[in-house]
Structure formats: structure tokens, C-alpha cells
Amino acid sequence: MHPFQYHRPASLDDALTTFNARDDASYLSGGHTLLPTMKLGLATPSDLIDLGAIAALRGITANAQCVSIGATTCHAAVAESPLVLQTIPALAGLAGSIGDRHVRHRGTIGGSVANNDPAADYPAGVLGLGATVITNRREIAADDFFVSLYETSLEPGEIITRIDFPVPQMAAYAKFRSPSSRYSVTAVFISRSAQGVRVAVTGAGDSGVFRAHELEAALSADFRAEALAGLSIDPSTLLGDLNGSPEYRANLILVMARRALENPGRTLSCK
DSSP: OOOOEEEOOSSHHHHHHHHHHSSSEEEESSOTTHHHHHHTTSOOOSEEEEOTTOGGGOOEEEOSSEEEEETTOBHHHHHHOHHHHHHOHHHHHHHHTSSOHHHHHHOBHHHHHHHTOTTOSHHHHHHHHTOEEEESSOEEEHHHHEEETTEESOOTTOOEEEEEEEOOSEEEEEEEEOTTTOOEEEEEEEEEETTEEEEEEESSBTTSOEEOHHHHHHHHHOOSGGGGTTOOOOGGGBOOBTTBOHHHHHHHHHHHHHHHHHSTTOEEEEO
């Protein structure tokens, strides 16, 4: 691994000051992507700024309209939170489906969303619920946040501080996972609220997480699994790899969407 300087600031201001004073610094949250890429020599930051000691970035609050989750809150805390379980149980289930218990106690929601892995779970929850990503500089709507594979609208030095999830009338998540990595081969998050129906797909898109507008249109007219009968997904923009062809994933999107609708308020993890 390339040599680097390690920093563990106690405040957001200290983290920003340290970042601005270094030539090629990177923020560290859970580290599940950054550290392996550093070991392979694919990332060589001069400095690592560990955000884990900043208390202001951690924690969960909720009211009848919104659940706010601090960026360094670990997956296990989200999965086990009574506030999340009561208001958006599908989001708690999503968090509980990530990796294994070691990953869930180390990985963070902010790190996952900022990394935007094309098979990660949280991007589907953020996009599927129409959440807002709050940073040290601005508020970013979910539809404007995810750009492409491992790419978001975050600017250099910008830090996610929390994510605000509007409480839906109904939400569900169905995930067909890789038995080895537990990453999503294809997963679908569906929500319904006063603002309409949202359907987000992760693990299948060749450009990362995306909204399935054709499913949203069908479910806006008839919010039942039967409304998806006869629909087809264009595989031309879907991912093909060892886990499945684009055509296979196109079918999985419909299968996972039906399973989500048949299990409102839940998360299904299938293999």
C-alpha cells in the first residue's frame, strides 16, 4: 500500500481544514471500498481523513414526515433503530440485508451513498424514497445526486452530513443477491406517497442505480403487482456479467418488483 498520513478529526471544521491543507486527501468513513482499492494501488491518497470520530455526523432522528440519518451511522444502527423500524421498515430491512454482521457494524450510510457502487443497496433506498442528501455546502435531491458508476454530484472536499428520508405511505424492497458478496444482482425499491410512486433499481443498470419510469407509470394507475403483467424492460441499458445477462436482469427487475409489491413494508433478500 502506498504510504499516507492518517487523520482523525473531532469536528467537521477540523476535517475540512485538514482536507484543504493537503494535496490529495480522501475522506474515510466505513472504508469498504477505499481501503481495498488502496491495497491494490488503484487509489493513492496522500492523506486519509477518518470521519468516524465526528459525533455530529452520527445518529438518527425522526418525526411523522421525515427520518434523518447521520452520514457515519452504521448499517446495523439503521437496521435496529426503533425509529426507522416504526416509520420506514423497508429501509431498516434494506440496511439489515447489507453484507454480513461485520460489514453492517463498520459500513456507513454516507460512505455507501457517496461511493455509489452500482450494486449497492442504499442508493436504491435514497432514490426510491426521493430522499435529500445534505452536505456541508448544500441540499441535493436524490434525482440529482447519482450520476453514473461510482460517480455522484459531490464536489471535491464536499462531505455528506446526513440524509433526509420522507416517510412514505408504503415502501418495500426486494433484492436478488449474490450468494458470495451479498451485493445486489438486481434489486428494486418501491415507495408510494402523496407525491406519487417511485421505483428504483440497483445492481442492474450499466450506469448504476436508476428509476424505472415505465413501472412507475403502471403502478401510478394501479398500485398492485398485477399491474406489471405484460410489461417488459428494455435490456439495452442493463448490465451483463458473470451474474447474469442484460436479458436476465430485465426479467429480474419485474420479478423483484412483484415480490416487493406483494410484501409491503418489508425487505426480501433472495438468492
